[in-house]
Amino acid sequence: MARHIACLSYDFDTWSGFASRGMMTPTPISRGEFGIVGARRILDLLASRGIRGSWYIPGVVIETYPEACERVVAGGHEIGHHGWSHVPPAELPPQREAEEFARAVESIRRLTGRGPAGYRSPAWDLSAQSIDLMIQHGCRYDSSMMGHDCEPYFARRGDRVAVDAPLAFGETTDLVEVPISWSLDDHPHFEFFRTPAGIMPGLANADAVLANWLADFEYMTRTTEWGALVFTFHPYVSGRGHRMLMMEKLIDGLGRMGAAFLTLDELQQEFRARQGG
Template sequence: MPRHIACLSFDFDTWSGFASRGLTTPTPISRGEFGVIGAGRILDLLGSRGIRSSWYVPGVVIETYPQACERIVASGHEIGHHGWSHVPPANLPPDREAEEFGRAVETIRRLTGHGPVGYRSPAWDISDRTIDLVLQHGCRYDSSMMGHDCEPYFARRGDKVAADQPLQFGETTDLVEIPISWSLDDHPHFEFMRTKEFLMPGLANAGGVLENWIEDFEYMRRITEWGMLVYTFHPYVIGRGHRMLILEKLIDALGEMDAVFMTLDEVQQEFRARSSATSG
């Protein structure tokens, strides 16, 4: 019987993503803080539809807004590891990456009563050490890579990559990779950002973005018997009025296509069960 899964995931970064880029003046910080307002709106919407989702929260955000994070947990949503700061692991020295990773695990443990099952790297840029850290700390899945669009797979470590040589594949691990995509992320579509180094135009028409998001799910239904898509949202982005409306419309449209809404933890469990049944 066909089964098609939609994962609604939320990167609750608030101000931490701006601070990691050196944007620490009052205006960008307040822009990130709007995420707390957005998170409340999102939780109200998800609660009204009976949908559980996955939230990835940096440790600094958990400690800054404990009540907002406690509400996420109390509402039955998954809390995943999203670093201590929002600095991408690929930009951290080894000892700093390890220290921040462990610190965030303990922060999540204090919030939820247990360690995280899943990890998502800030800015989706892991180092060649990250997979080892994820496994060492007992996580069962990662959601930072893009090797497929609608099917999980087991992540590799130790690839050898050079621009002028064929790729040498590393070891396949027991870590389930639940792939993501920038096209299914609200941030590049909607957020206007300008610094001395770059310009991100953002501010796309919401209706066009919604059409893309729906049609990706429609295509998955056409080509797979079992598949999943991960949508990634940021409360300070999707929490704005017209974007909350398209989130509501997306949920309705997916429901009309018989989508099964699941957390990423539930997806990795189902994928493992399917993989065991196939290999057995």
């Protein structure tokens, strides 16, 4: 029997993503803080539709806004690991990455009473040791890579990559990779950035983005018997009025196409069951 899954995921970064880019003056920090407003709106929408999502929250955000994060937990949503700071692990020295990873796990334990089932890298850029750290801390899945569009797979570690040689594949692990895509992320579509390096225009028409996202799901239903798409939102991005309406239309449109809404933890469990493990 055909089954097609939609996962609604939320990177609850608030100001931490701006700070990690060196944008620490009052205006960008306030821009991130709008995420607290956006999160309330999103939680209300999800509750109205009876949907649980997966929320990835940096440790610094958990410690800054405990009440806002407690509301996410109270809504029954999954809390995933999203670093301590929002600095991508690929930019951290190994010891610093290990320390930040462990520190974020403890923040999540204090918030939820248990460690995270899954991890999502800030800015979706893993280091050579990131998968080892996930396994060491008991994570069952990662959601930072892009090797498929609508089917999880088991992540590898230890690939050897060189410009002038074939890729040497590493070991396949027991860590499930739940793939993501920049095309299914609200940030590159909607967020305007002006930096010394250039301009990211953002500010796309929300209905055009919605049409793309629904079309991706429709294509999956036509070409697979079982599959899943992961949509990624940032509350400070999609908490704006017209984008909230887009999220509502997306949820209702996916529902009309027969989508089953799962958290990423539920998805990786279902994937494992299908693999016989």
